[in-house]
Amino acid sequence: MPLFFKSPDVHDAGDTQHRALAADAHMPARAAVTVFSVLTAFAALWVCGALTASAYAQTPQLKWGDPVECLADNDNQPVRVQCKHDPDLGGAVCLVASNRVMGSQIEPSRTWGCSSYGDEGAYQRLIDQGFRMIPALVEAPPGWGRDARGRTFQVTFDLLQRLYVGASWQPTFDISGREQVLGRSNLEVGGIGSWYDSFEQKRHEVRFLEGSLRMSDLEARGMLMSYDMTVRRDVPLMWITTFIGEPTRYDGMLDLGWGMRLLSFVVGPRRYIDVRDVEWGELHINAPLWKSHDLYNQVRLELGGNLGTTWDDRLALDPSSYIGATAALRARFTLGQSGLHFLTIDAEGVLPYFAQGVFEKRSTYRMTSTIAYEVIPIAIVDQPLSLRVAASADYREDLSSGDGIWETTLWLGGRFSLWAPPLERTFE
Amino acid sequence: VVALWSLWSLCTLCIAYAQTASAQGDDPTLGDLTPSAPSEPPTYQHDPHGHPYRVRFDLGSRALIGAAVAFTTTGDAGVVITPELQAGLHFRSFTEDGEGEERSSWRIDNRLIDVAWLWPVHRPGGMPSMSATVYRGQYLRHSAPYLIIPSSPPARIFFPFDVGVDLTAGQVWAPASTQTLNRGPEIPLLRLTTLAAYVVLDPWRSGRAGDSFEMGFGMRYDIDIEGDNLRAFDSPDIIHRIAPFTSTSLRLHLEDLPGLTALDLRAELTPHWSSENEDWRLSSSSTLHLERTLIAINDQPVALTLDASYRHHPSTDRVPTADEWRATLGLALLLGY
Numbered sequence: 108m109p110l111f112f113k114s115p116d117v118h119d120a121g122d123t124q125h126r127a128l129a130a131d132a133h134m135p136a137r138a139a140v141t142v143f144s145v146l147t148a149f150a151a152l153w154v155c156g157a158l159t160a161s162a163y164a165q166t167p168q169l170k171w172g173d174p175v176e177c178l179a180d181n182d183n184q185p186v187r188v189q190c191k192h193d194p195d196l197g198g199a200v201c202l203v204a205s206n207r208v209m210g211s212q213i214e215p216s217r218t219w220g221c222s223s224y225g226d227e228g229a230y231q232r233l234i235d236q237g238f239r240m241i242p243a244l245v246e247a248p249p250g251w252g253r254d255a256r257g258r259t260f261q262v263t264f265d266l267l268q269r270l271y272v273g274a275s276w277q278p279t280f281d282i283s284g285r286e287q288v289l290g291r292s293n294l295e296v297g298g299i300g301s302w303y304d305s306f307e308q309k310r311h312e313v314r315f316l317e318g319s320l321r322m323s324d325l326e327a328r329g330m331l332m333s334y335d336m337t338v339r340r341d342v343p344l345m346w347i348t349t350f351i352g353e354p355t356r357y358d359g360m361l362d363l364g365w366g367m368r369l370l371s372f373v374v375g376p377r378r379y380i381d382v383r384d385v386e387w388g389e390l391h392i393n394a395p396l397w398k399s400h401d402l403y404n405q406v407r408l409e410l411g412g413n414l415g416t417t418w419d420d421r422l423a424l425d426p427s428s429y430i431g432a433t434a435a436l437r438a439r440f441t442l443g444q445s446g447l448h449f450l451t452i453d454a455e456g457v458l459p460y461f462a463q464g465v466f467e468k469r470s471t472y473r474m475t476s477t478i479a480y481e482v483i484p485i486a487i488v489d490q491p492l493s494l495r496v497a498a499s500a501d502y503r504e505d506l507s508s509g510d511g512i513w514e515t516t517l518w519l520g521g522r523f524s525l526w527a528p529p530l531e532r533t534f535e
Numbered sequence: 536v537v538a539l540w541s542l543w544s545l546c547t548l549c550i551a552y553a554q555t556a557s558a559q560g561d562d563p564t565l566g567d568l569t570p571s572a573p574s575e576p577p578t579y580q581h582d583p584h585g586h587p588y589r590v591r592f593d594l595g596s597r598a599l600i601g602a603a604v605a606f607t608t609t610g611d612a613g614v615v616i617t618p619e620l621q622a623g624l625h626f627r628s629f630t631e632d633g634e635g636e637e638r639s640s641w642r643i644d645n646r647l648i649d650v651a652w653l654w655p656v657h658r659p660g661g662m663p664s665m666s667a668t669v670y671r672g673q674y675l676r677h678s679a680p681y682l683i684i685p686s687s688p689p690a691r692i693f694f695p696f697d698v699g700v701d702l703t704a705g706q707v708w709a710p711a712s713t714q715t716l717n718r719g720p721e722i723p724l725l726r727l728t729t730l731a732a733y734v735v736l737d738p739w740r741s742g743r744a745g746d747s748f749e750m751g752f753g754m755r756y757d758i759d760i761e762g763d764n765l766r767a768f769d770s771p772d773i774i775h776r777i778a779p780f781t782s783t784s785l786r787l788h789l790e791d792l793p794g795l796t797a798l799d800l801r802a803e804l805t806p807h808w809s810s811e812n813e814d815w816r817l818s819s820s821s822t823l824h825l826e827r828t829l830i831a832i833n834d835q836p837v838a839l840t841l842d843a844s845y846r847h848h849p850s851t852d853r854v855p856t857a858d859e860w861r862a863t864l865g866l867a868l869l870l871g872y
Contacts, residue, residue, distance in 0.1 A: 342586075346588060347830055348834070356586065358582075
């Protein structure tokens, strides 16, 4: 049962409810302490990581992609060597990195490979030729770092390719301020896949098996899958030539793509626990209003239609089917090139028209908008653990009473993402 | 007849104007054997960004989809205003052969499933009014203005006409109003043109694919099908109308060089034998079609169309003489290349 705090002008009758309210009065404090503890732990880990990283950040590193000569040093230890003339390092230098993980006989993983192998005495000949030997770290592929012991760790993350599970504290407020639900939490799972076709200049994006469960009111939401294709065109999609006077061409640079959504549901939205809504399918066109070169960052507009069914057990057990118009404005930005900071904005409206059932020939309006910021402070076994802060506003018109209700929700929680690869982006 | 002579005068004026504007040094006697090569505009232009856009079109080859508002009157029945649809597949070929005085060219305009107009809403007599043709082909041969008589030796005589054939097969016309005699209820009526073939002579001899002035005479075989008032075509009255080379026609067709503007005027006068009372009757029709491309979307032109027509349909035992006047204004999407 959700925790309700009501303003003084709202009177509850009955001792039972008063006792329940009194018993739950400590919930916000406990929740606040829990959130503060989690944030403190995150901050401590972040500070420790930053201090450790700064200790070897100044150490030179072999460059990924440049030829590497593998040979034995004067102590007959296997090393990886890149020699070059670098004025910043004082002329002819060789960067030398141990070809073993410190404290073991294991070769470092994720290396560029050996372009050549030096014979016995090759190391000394380099010294004799005037190269100065500088200790360095083994090279690491893009998106990966390497510590002083030679082990790799992932440092960038593509949050558009991952499976995730998450949990958040989710206080909800009536927009009128008359009602607050502070003891509300949310569990969520989902999967995202996205890839950029540089030849066709299209980005494909798939979301699948996304679901969330809010407690303790047990509002459940889910979606089987969605697909979106956004496109960047060099040739305009449409141009208009006028033949009134001298023929003149006007370009319509509308990069139209399309998308769809299959089988979404909402069961027992808060306040309306007897309502279930299933959207069987949705189809839309999309047009980026702004996009980065690889369409990773974009602001896009979507217009489409959907089909669905609503059950409202307060009125009848029979369902009402609808056909609706949908519109959405979505934006996402990864701040910087590491993928550690991710900002999303989603605003979506649905206008269903009931063609059959108890709500026949009626229409309603629903809208939801969310702004979310996700940051990755740490990764566990190269799987990022992110902190996510979001705020959302929802509007839903109750078909039974005809009342329209606004609600705002804050999200404060984390997500643990699996198999998010390093962020590989192409830039102009 | 007055209408035909008026049309003839208009055509003559148009021809004189067109010759003055476009001949530019051509021998008025021999005509020009090549499609006015001098000032042919380019097919594409480029905008400041280098993007090409089409500025010249082939008005004879396209798929046409159009919508218009039609104003129709059949004498004292008042004016009916209704939306109408137009559609058609048009394909033009222009071939040349030979050199010098032996050079000849064929212009062939083919029209398939050509729905000149269709009223989807207003359905007098229970069926939609329409004028549609399964196939129409207009063939015109252009060559040096001589005929060769295969005598010995062959004789060449002056013949200042291009020669062609205007062929129509499978045309359906369902009039806008089919009021029966004494203002009785409307009945379903169809005129089915099984075949109409005209030999046409073109004294203009423009040699261009788009310009011609054709005088024709030929034969027609039309079948009128008058339906039953209550049960449509269950027991129709069928009237055969045959014109054994007694039908005459005039046609003026003009197109500008970029293919943006087209004008087509056509008139027919058809004395024919009717099977109803086994006597001779007279039917006539005239049409005007003017189109102007205003814009092109992705190089597919959208044209403003103006159509006007008059049709005289002789009376039958059940249906009085019908004089149908129509005027339409619409937009047409011309899909082609």
